[in-house]
Amino acid sequence: xxxxxxxxxxxxxxxxxxxxxxxxxxxxxxxxxxxxxxxxxxxxxxxxxxxxxxxxxxxxxxxxxxxxxxxxxxxxxxxxxxxxxxxxxxxxxxxxxxxxxxxxxxxxxxxxxxxxxxxxxxxxxxxxxxxxxxxxxxx
Numbered sequence: 001x002x003x004x005x006x007x008x009x010x011x012x013x014x015x016x017x018x019x020x021x022x023x024x025x026x027x028x029x030x031x032x033x034x035x036x037x038x039x040x041x042x043x044x045x046x047x048x049x050x051x052x053x054x055x056x057x058x059x060x061x062x063x064x065x066x067x068x069x070x071x072x073x074x075x076x077x078x079x080x081x082x083x084x085x086x087x088x089x090x091x092x093x094x095x096x097x098x099x100x101x102x103x104x105x106x107x108x109x110x111x112x113x114x115x116x117x118x119x120x121x122x123x124x125x126x127x128x129x130x131x132x133x134x135x136x137x138x139x
Contacts, residue, residue, distance in 0.1 A: 005055035010112055013105045014048035014070070020098040021077060027090050040080035046073040047105070060116040067113040074106055 005011050021044035025037045047070045054066025081095055081102075 003052070003055070005052040008051065008055065010070075010105065010108050011048060011051045011055075013101065013108060014051055017074075017077075017098070017101050017105050018044045018048060020101055024081075024084070024090065024095070024098055027094070028084065029089065032089070036080060036083060040077055040084075043073045043076040043080065046070070047077075047109075051109070060119050064113050064116040067109055067116070071106065071109055071113070074102060074109070078102060 018041075021040055025041050028037045050066045050070035050073065054063040054070070057063040057066065078099075081099060084090055085092060085095055
């Protein structure tokens with residue numbers, strides 16, 4: 001059985017991103033096993049998990065909330081990469097693939113979140129109809 005979220009492009013990109021983050025984490029020194037390595041891999045995994053969990057939501061606003069959590073986790077991985085670069089654990093070139101895919105994933109998740117928000121935004125016509133019914137007038 002294939003679940004709805006498994007068909008989502010953002011979920012597939014999140015899985016690719018997890019792969020890159022795990023590869024990056026393997027390059028970190030053992031002294032970071034329970035700190036930076038753990039933090040960045042948990043945050044990356046959380047992106048895909050929130051996309052999956054949100055896809056089973058009963059409403060667009062609820063799914064949007066989970067996508068917001070996925071975005072926060074993605075930003076957390078970016079901050080971890082900044083620390084990794086600052087500590088010179090890897091070169092900027094080695095970070096480039098994860099930074100590029102992270103940027104693409106961020107844009108796509110944000111776009112989907114925006115789309116879900118728009119589907120909940122009432123049109124001018126429906127707003128006017130509600131106003132008219134509230135004040136007892138017809139448009």
